[in-house]
Amino acid sequence: MIVEAFIKKNVNVFILLLSFFVLWSCDIPETQEVLDGIDSTASEDTADKTVSAAEDTSSPLIRETKQGLVMGKEAEDRAYAWLGVPYAKPPVGELRWRTPQDPDPWEGVLDTVAFGSYCVQYGNFISETDPEAYGEVCGSEDCLYLNIWRPKTNEKKLPVFVFLYGGGNFLGRGDLTVYDGMNLAVKTNMITVTLNYRLATFGFFAHPAVRTGDESEDSGNFGTLDIIKMLKWLNENIKAFGGDKDNITISGQSAGALNVYSMMASPLAEGLFHRAIAFSGFPSASPMSGAEEGTGRIVNRLLKKDNYEIQGLSVINEEGMVVFDDLSDYLRSKTIEEVYDPNYSWISGVPLNGTRWINASILGIIADGYVIPKDPKILFKKGEYNHVPFIAGNTTEELKLFLPMFFFGENAEYAMIQGFDPDNPDVDINDWLNPLFRLLLDLYDPLTDVINSLFELAATDLSARGLSKHQDVYVYRFAWNDEPEPFDHYVGAGHAMDLPFVFGNFSTDPESCTRFGWSEENKENREALSDAMMTYYSQFARTGDPNPPESELPVWKPWTRRLGENERIIFDSGGPYLEKDKQIKQGRLETLARLIGL
Incomplete structure (x- = not known):
């Protein structure tokens, strides 16, 4: 009884701790820098980006939005990209802790060839390459920008694939190299979109002093409202870029997946999107x-x-x-x-x-009664949510992204990765291991196995169980862990390791925190797996069913509610395959659902 009471009372905290952090790549575009001493004013007015009105508006790089013309750029002669497009007015000054407003219109053509500022956060191992910036305040309040990639064609009514970054809703930025949408757009013939939205204190702030009587503003869910504003912007403007406003998929990883669940739970997002994918996340909201x-x-x-x-x-x-x-x-x-x-x-x-x-x-996200009516898990159980085709899943070794930060230390882990050549691996873990943790190294695998099993049950399977009562749900597990030694063991199929496969981005740049994984030896199998994953996800974005017609890929079946009959697709180095859950695991899922009242 004591255990049951503890789980019921602390389930959200328990799950949150399992998936608390992150995105994950350290690739920082040259257009970004740490902003020391920045105040709450806008970092740049859109007028400063405007180029001559005499530009040739017949160029495929120039598109017309509701606020004015924007000019993008060619991306490697394969795609068009529009970067740093404002989807809301900068939330600064009197607009701090207010609902996002429409951007001001501009004259002429707005230059959108560089990423906009990312939102305020502490510098960290994940989003900054300079260890001196760790713990320092970075970013800007003027950060509500989105990025668009599309194939270099004239085709119209392309499906739109939106990605929401992870980072616990206190870290994250849409301009990381791993999120670059060019490869995904070109290989799948879709439009890809990333964005920035307010985080931490500026994104989720429920103090009565800033309330105005407006139900949206009084919710405190400003980051959530930013995402809804972005979806409204796409519905109004994506046609100009060749996108189909009636075929928008939202996806997100970690906290980004939590935000996907919040879109499914929010009545304000109804009709603004049409499919949803949650990578390694769970539905949750605080009272x-x-x-x-x-x-x-x-x-x-x-x-x-x-x-x-x-x-x-x-x-x-x-x-x-x-x-x-x-x-x-x-x-x-x-x-x-x-x-x-x-x-x-x-x-x-x-x-x-x-x-x-x-x-x-x-x-983080708040169950305020209006923007988020109740904890999403409760809404899903009752069927009171935005019903859209849905995919959920996780990696096999989620915890292995986080444990090295404690076993090695943040700076040491970064230095170890930067000095590693994946084609000539020569790292000795003992050279980097924190001496305090050497005695615990034997517990590394058992600890990750236990936590990952709990994560899969409490996040992916519990969500699939609740939603499959009302609709089809497709479930996956990412298991690729063919990095060169010793990273195959210490990172493996860790949290967010599936994202390079989703986007087709395997950066080996010196500043990339994932460069350790991509060797010539594993190139063929990882690229083949990436192609298969992109095929499934793009087909899902087009039709709501991930299975392409006339394909040799395994048929990905919807989740069931019958013990021992659930099948999930496994993404591994040998290619995708189906795995049926053991009945004992399903029994544990039913027990967990009963304990927390679902």
């Missing part, structure tokens, strides 16, 4: 009471640091003088560094002495 408590700690810390207090609606100083008539004005006056105190944990309320960026999340 409003917990979100208010978390944001309250942030506000109290800021006031205490300034020696201010709240008196009614006003902010007063030590002498009792009113310094701000309204608490919301005070909060919007703070710089991003003041809001993101790098030495203070928003979760525990105590100073930090270690890795800082993992403490940047408050509570």
